[in-house]
Amino acid sequence: MSQSTAALLGGLVLLLPLAGSALCGLLGPVLGRRFVNLAGTLSIAGAFAATLVIFVQVLGAASGHQSVTATLWNWLNLGSGNLNISVDVTLDQLSVLMLLVITGVGLLIHVYSVGYMEHDPGVARFFSYMNLFIFSMALLVLAANLVILIIGWAAVALSSYLLIGFWYERESAVLAARKAMITQVIGDVALVIAAFLIFVNLNAAPRCPADQSCAGIPQALHTLSLPQIFAHAASLGAGSPLITLICILLAVGAFAKSAQFPLHTWLPDAMEGPTPVSALIHAATMVTAGVYLIARFHVLFAMAPIASGMVACVGMGTAVMAGFIALSQQDIKRVIAYSTMSQIGLMIFAVGIGAYAAGMYQFLLHAFFKALLFLAAGNVIHAVHDEQDIREMGGLDRRMRVTAWSFLIGSLALAGFLFAGMFSKEDLLGFGLLNGPGAPALYIVGIVVNVLTGLYAFRLYGTAFSGQPRSDAARDAHEARAVMLWPVVILAGLSAVAGWALQWPVAFGPHLIDAFLGPVFSSAPVATAPGTGLGLLGFGIGVACSLVGIGVASLIWIRHGFDLSRLLALPGVRLVVRLSRNKLYFDELYDLLLVRPTRALSRGLRRAGEPVMDSPIRGISWIASDFSGIFRAVQTGLIRDYASYMVFFAVAFTVAVMIAAGLVR
Amino acid sequence: MLSQAMFPWILLTAAFLFSLGALGVLVRRNPLVVFMSIELMLNAVNLALVGYSSFLDSEEGQVFAFMVIVVAAAEVVVGLGLLTRVFSIGRELDVDDLDEMKR
Secondary structure: OOHHHHHHHHHHHHHHHHHHHHHHHHHHHHHOHHHHHHHHHHHHHHHHHHHHHHHHHHHHOOOOOOOEEEEEEEEEEOOOOOOEEEEEEEEOHHHHHHHHHHHHHHHHHHHHHHHHOOOOOOHHHHHHHHHHHHHHHHHHHHEOEHHHHHHHHHHHHHHHHHHHOOOOOOHHHHHHHHHHHHHHHHHHHHHHHHHHHHHHHOOOOOOOOOOOOOOOOOOOOOOOEHHHHHHOHHHHOOOOHHHHHHHHHHHHHHHHHHOOOOOOOHHHHHHHOOHHHHHHHHHHOHHHHHHHHHHHOHHHHHOOHHHHHHHHHHHHHHHHHHHHHHOOOOEHHHHHHHHHHHHHHHHHHHHHOOOHHHHHHHHHHHHHHHHHHHHHHHHHHHHOOOOOEHHHOOOHHHHOHHHHHHHHHHHHHHHOOOOHHHHHHHHHHHHHOOOOOOOOHHHHHHHHHHHHHHHHHHHHHHHHHOOOOOOHHHHOOOOOOHHHHHHHHHHHHHHHHHHHHHEOOOOOOOEHHHHHHHHHHOOOOOOOOOOHHHHHHHHHHHHHHHHHHHHHHHHHHHOOOOOHHHHHHOHHHHHHHHHHHOHHHHHHHHHHHHHHHHHHHHHHHHHHHHHHHHHHHHHHHHHHHHHHHHHHHHOOOOHHHHHHHHHHHHHHHHHHHHHHHOOOO | OOOHHHHHHHHHHHHHHHHHHHHHHHHOOOHHHHHHHHHHHHHHHHHHHHHHHHHHOOOHHHHHHHHHHHHHHHHHHHHHHHHHHHHHOOOOOOOOOOOOOOO
16 A cells, blocks of 8 residues: 555544544534435445455555555644654554444444434434544544544543533533543643653663763654654653653553443433433443554553553453452443453453454454444434333333343353453453463453453343333333444344454454564564463363353343342342442542542632732722822813813913923023 | 014014913813904904014005905804804703713
8 A cells, every 4th residue: 555545544543533523513413314314324434344355455554564654734843852742543453443443333332322312303414423523533543643542642631521411411420520531631741741751761871970961862852743653663662651651641541431330420421411422432442552562562551561550450350350340230321331341351361462353353342232232222222202210111022022132142242252242252261360460350340240240231231121011111122223223233233243253262263363463563572372281171161160150140030040139138249239330440540539528629719819919900900090089070071170271271272381491481 | 564673562462362262271271261362363363464564664554354254253163053052952051061082
């Protein structure tokens, strides 16, 4: 692929959604719903087509030439050795894989949205924001310059904010949007500081002694171009405190975007947005941007083992924590949101231990089955008249057959049996056997996550779909229309087939993802894969644990073969359930530690600081008003007064002239 | 032709008349009297102009004196028009009473 082709195709992928966003936003309210539906989905279809062309080009390129970086235009140039920012796009295997999911799954979700938003008056705004999101996300993954990446990074947060708060007349939606934005900004700041550190220190000259000339020593590069950063990464010093700090800052940015502990609290609240938004942004694409970031910066992370170990631990810790919380949530979307958090935790774990391809594989399959679960949940929510509490559902499997079967496939894929999750999750867990801090400690935590995943996935399926309906709305539920069903069915098909076709988590079978992504990660030491025997053992244990979870959940919530209430009445269990139901009290903790002190501080500053800050200004205005009072008194409104001023000043002037002329002494 | 020696007296007379007019403008409250005082001031100026014209042996001063008479006539027309309007709306003719500009 030549540079100009790359620039053209990359530009198309960026421009089409941006144009779609502008068209829907500006002309949509005038031209109506049909235009918006058409413009909003066709722009994404165009971007998907361009992505497919890129994919074919990258596949067909000779090995070693698959990665092309093309300059769209030079944005900022402050001279050599200074800040230079050109809008570059990198087309390589990693960005193409991301783009395929962003535009492909994005297209399905846009089509679904046509049905889902059918009766919403704000449909033009909705598609405008959705297209803006696709543009931002494409910018983020295509960027070959850290500044452009950060712009995309912030723009996805913006579109996420806009879409969470889409129903702005609901106070909870506005608050959730605000919470998401504030959490994102914490990550943005960390990312920007990391960019500063890289800019200043990349290739920086060693401090030269005072008595020597520094002429021969190379100066700092002062660049933020990603290929250059990776090429000169060694100058940051492997294992040095500096690179550790940079990587930790990058990881904090990734944690904020990917809803990892301790910046995870925004994701469940983000479910206030419309369901297609949850599927696209808060499951399939945006929340995996953190995984992409770490995979993209694998050269740096490979040099910072402490930071990578921290990333792996945080990922796995979040996976367990979110799985635990998901067990007791009653809102269908919140359960899926916590499962997203948990699954992304596994991806973060994978990129933390250096299994980058496995992490991206989990990203790909997770995008399929999580979008599937959300869209199916959207069908359910539509069918039961915007009810999201699973206690009000039940018995939907006979009323919504296609959705129920799709949801079952999604649940199996999520739990990791037969379908997608079995391949990607066991793949990355297998790497945990030999890699990561204290291996295989995190692997053991990972199989606990497997049990939890099976439990909550089938608790959700069993409670919502099986048994008898528990409300009138659930009794009258009916299947969704074709436009909302086909995307679900396609995603169900992808979830069922993709794992079998792409990559098996054992030594034999296809390994297409490893082969495809391998060249991208070849420059850094990659995690060692377990051998055939150990791999099979790990795979067996993992699937067995998933099955235990699925089986126990089916026994309790589908077959009702076990009465939970006796167990739940035990005092220790009750405490655990309360912890889970209240999300481990993180919101309350943050409220106590951060929100209240900040509020108290600002209130105190207002009370104490306002008089101090305002007194000079008050003084100035007071002087002005009183001083002008003197002149105001002159204006009496009486003609005789004015006449006497005239006479007085005429006489005074005459006398002054006479004195000046020397006539009066 | 006036004698040169009379010229200071002419100027002094003009100054006296002017001051008298100014005093009238300042102290009288009836607008009609104020107008008459203004006329007195204008005529004092005319006297000074004619005196200078004679003293300097030039016609320009006399031309200006005619100019002042014309302007004074025009001003009286406007002023008297204003006064009749004020009177017709039932207001007392008192310059101190007409202070709407301030309020």
